[in-house]
Amino acid sequence: MTPALELSGLRKSFRRTEIIRGVDLKIARGERHAVIGPNGAGKSTLFNLITGRFAPTSGSVRLHGQDLAGLAPYEINRMGLSRSFQITNIFPKMSVFENVRCSLLWSQGYRYSFWNMVSRSRDLTEGADRILEQINLTARRDLPAGVLSYAEQRALEIGITIAGGADVIMLDEPTAGMSHSETDYIVDLIRKVTENKTLVMVEHDMGVVFGLADTISVLVYGEVIATGRPEQVRGDPKVQEAYLGAALEAEH
Numbered sequence: 720m721t722p723a724l725e726l727s728g729l730r731k732s733f734r735r736t737e738i739i740r741g742v743d744l745k746i747a748r749g750e751r752h753a754v755i756g757p758n759g760a761g762k763s764t765l766f767n768l769i770t771g772r773f774a775p776t777s778g779s780v781r782l783h784g785q786d787l788a789g790l791a792p793y794e795i796n797r798m799g800l801s802r803s804f805q806i807t808n809i810f811p812k813m814s815v816f817e818n819v820r821c822s823l824l825w826s827q828g829y830r831y832s833f834w835n836m837v838s839r840s841r842d843l844t845e846g847a848d849r850i851l852e853q854i855n856l857t858a859r860r861d862l863p864a865g866v867l868s869y870a871e872q873r874a875l876e877i878g879i880t881i882a883g884g885a886d887v888i889m890l891d892e893p894t895a896g897m898s899h900s901e902t903d904y905i906v907d908l909i910r911k912v913t914e915n916k917t918l919v920m921v922e923h924d925m926g927v928v929f930g931l932a933d934t935i936s937v938l939v940y941g942e943v944i945a946t947g948r949p950e951q952v953r954g955d956p957k958v959q960e961a962y963l964g965a966a967l968e969a970e971h
């Protein structure tokens with residue numbers, strides 16, 4: 720079957736420094752894939768290459784078999800790939816409901832004329848309420864998003880990311896800055912909302928990575944040094960040496 724995402728010979732340089740140094744990676748449909756690696760390894764850059772924010776210096780990214788070369792991030796988004804950001808990316812003065820409704824509108828905006836959209840407003844409301852239910856924020860529906868707790872804001876952001884119905888979801892450090900209990904809460908939520916979807920995430924918390932991911936890639940200095948099932952990656956001496964030994968130790 721065609722992979723959901725396929726990176727081939729992907730390279731990215733900023734001026735003379737090569738940050739992504741020839742990445743080949745296939746992520747199957749329905750897989751939950753984590754990209755891990757030390758600070759500065761190029762994880763965010765890889766994310767930005769996949770989502771079209773950066774153009775590769777060479778190589779290609781395919782989404783469901785289609786080459787994404789030259790496409791803008793919003794075009795890639797409309798092809799079914801949606802991402803969250805490391806920084807919280809919500810409208811704090813708008814209600815929780817409006818934040819979700821807005822992203823639904825945006826994702827459908829190009830497909831429907833204004834009048835169609837007005838007549839579809841009930842669908843949008845129902846759609847937004849369904850998402851609020853999925854992310855457990857129904858009770859917070861009419862509050863300004865800015866008054867939510869940090870974990871709730873991150874949950875809202877996940878809701879915004881999935882609102883358009885994308886089948887490839889990319890999350891950049893979804894549990895950054897969270898307590899243990901908040902992390903557990905968000906991990907459950909991610910598991911639930913990415914059911915039957917492809918998930919690609921960058922994550923530093925090894926508990927989250929090993930609890931959620933079906934497959935893991937380890938990026939070190941712009942190269943994938945290992946990719947495979949969590950237990951394979953965990954036992955790989957190269958990975959132990961380059962990253963995981965230190966990262967797991969830091970957790971304890």
Ligand SMILES: Nc1ncnc2c1ncn2[C@@H]1O[C@H](COP(=O)(O)OP(=O)(O)OP(=O)(O)O)[C@@H](O)[C@H]1O
Nearest residue numbers: 733734738756757758759760761762763764765921
């Ligand atoms: N737009 C840019 N211009 C120049 N250099 C950049 C740019 N973006 C990233 N870099 C450099 O690329 C390297 C990799 O950065 P990147 O943010 O991708 O790493 P990372 O693995 O996501 O790190 P972290 O885990 O700390 O978030 C860093 O040395 C960074 O300074």
